[in-house]
Amino acid sequence: xxxxLVCLDMLASAYLQLTAADSRNVTETACQTPVRDRRQAFNVxxxxxxxxxxxxxxxxxxxxQFFSRNQRLGRDDWTILVTIVLGALSIAIMVFGLTAHxxxxxxxxxxxxxxxxxxxxxxxxxxLYLTLMTLVKLTLNFFYLDIFSGPTIxxxxxxxxxFHVAFGVAFVVKVVFQCSPIRFYWEQYDFxxxxxxxxxxxxxxxxxxxxxxxxxxxxxxxxLPLSQIRKLNLHWKKxxxxxxxxxxxxxxxxxxxxxxxxxxxxxxxxxxxxxxxxIVWWSTIELNVGIICTCLPAVRLVLxxxxxxxxGTESRADWEPGxxxxxxxxxxxxxxTNGDEELGVIEGMDGYASTTRLHKIHVAAxxxxxxGACAWHLEYEEGKxxxxxxxxxxxxxxxLAERSGK
Numbered sequence: 001x002x003x004x005l006v007c008l009d010m011l012a013s014a015y016l017q018l019t020a021a022d023s024r025n026v027t028e029t030a031c032q033t034p035v036r037d038r039r040q041a042f043n044v045x046x047x048x049x050x051x052x053x054x055x056x057x058x059x060x061x062x063x064x065q066f067f068s069r070n071q072r073l074g075r076d077d078w079t080i081l082v083t084i085v086l087g088a089l090s091i092a093i094m095v096f097g098l099t100a101h102x103x104x105x106x107x108x109x110x111x112x113x114x115x116x117x118x119x120x121x122x123x124x125x126x127x128l129y130l131t132l133m134t135l136v137k138l139t140l141n142f143f144y145l146d147i148f149s150g151p152t153i154x155x156x157x158x159x160x161x162x163f164h165v166a167f168g169v170a171f172v173v174k175v176v177f178q179c180s181p182i183r184f185y186w187e188q189y190d191f192x193x194x195x196x197x198x199x200x201x202x203x204x205x206x207x208x209x210x211x212x213x214x215x216x217x218x219x220x221x222x223x224l225p226l227s228q229i230r231k232l233n234l235h236w237k238k239x240x241x242x243x244x245x246x247x248x249x250x251x252x253x254x255x256x257x258x259x260x261x262x263x264x265x266x267x268x269x270x271x272x273x274x275x276x277x278x279i280v281w282w283s284t285i286e287l288n289v290g291i292i293c294t295c296l297p298a299v300r301l302v303l304x305x306x307x308x309x310x311x312g313t314e315s316r317a318d319w320e321p322g323x324x325x326x327x328x329x330x331x332x333x334x335x336x337t338n339g340d341e342e343l344g345v346i347e348g349m350d351g352y353a354s355t356t357r358l359h360k361i362h363v364a365a366x367x368x369x370x371x372g373a374c375a376w377h378l379e380y381e382e383g384k385x386x387x388x389x390x391x392x393x394x395x396x397x398x399x400l401a402e403r404s405g406k
Contacts, residue, residue, distance in 0.1 A: 115272075140249065251289050
């Protein structure tokens, strides 16, 4: 139902002088406008998505800690753990702080103290949202740093990490000091005490700037891993699967774009408890989708382990952090030494030396290094010669890796 502008003006004027009950009577009598309420819809969405996201995160953490090849948590795992803890705090604030004090209802159906408390919790949630989004993007960056190891891509990723930290800190500071004095942010809505004294920056412009830059960074985070697909030593079908996995991150970008529309009335509304429901709705979806997307690679490995015939028996380390799937090995001949001894030199694109045993193959100490790629001396103790193909446990199918005790 559309509320006539003249009614809104009347309500705003009346609300400055009357109690919530009286202003509600004015609303229903003069404008015949009911108090709308959509709090329940938000709480259901918030709690459902929160529970689903928690399941994804702990599935990821349990798998990484107890069933993965390294059986340890990486930087990305610790980051997402901090994120889910802060996410639980945000759920509590949204349920007991925002919706309990009027978010999703029209402002004229609320007591002045409720509107003031709502604004205070909204102020806190702004800072928490920025922190959570920064942590989600850092989680993706750390995941990419674990699986991509070319010097160029790593420099780009570390540069992106630095940008996320600086960008997140800058906007949190901006939110803290967006009004002067700070308390003016929530006191401006407490009409029972008369007009508050203070000023705020253009919150709309700031919100649009953050959202637009955030979408651009999301596109950048999609482009970085996709640019590395062609370099992977994988069958083309697996490359397509890898690309699709990375493209799931586009879901976050889509939600971020949808959220942009909700910012239009961010600071230009006479009914903040109703209008800002849209912002919190889309921000909540954006955060949860982002967290779930960071967990999909690990969840996929869990599904492969549980139902290999359905989800395939790909390499144990295709996308397991620390495995570096772009570190494929190529064998070449090196000058023979000691007469009948032949050396096999194994070049790794990841720049990381590796020691592994499989059957009677042993990769020993580094013997060469150039262009960020290491080479290893191969000793193959079978038959008379010392030649053979390299097989690294990181490139083994899951069942063979487990059989070899890796």
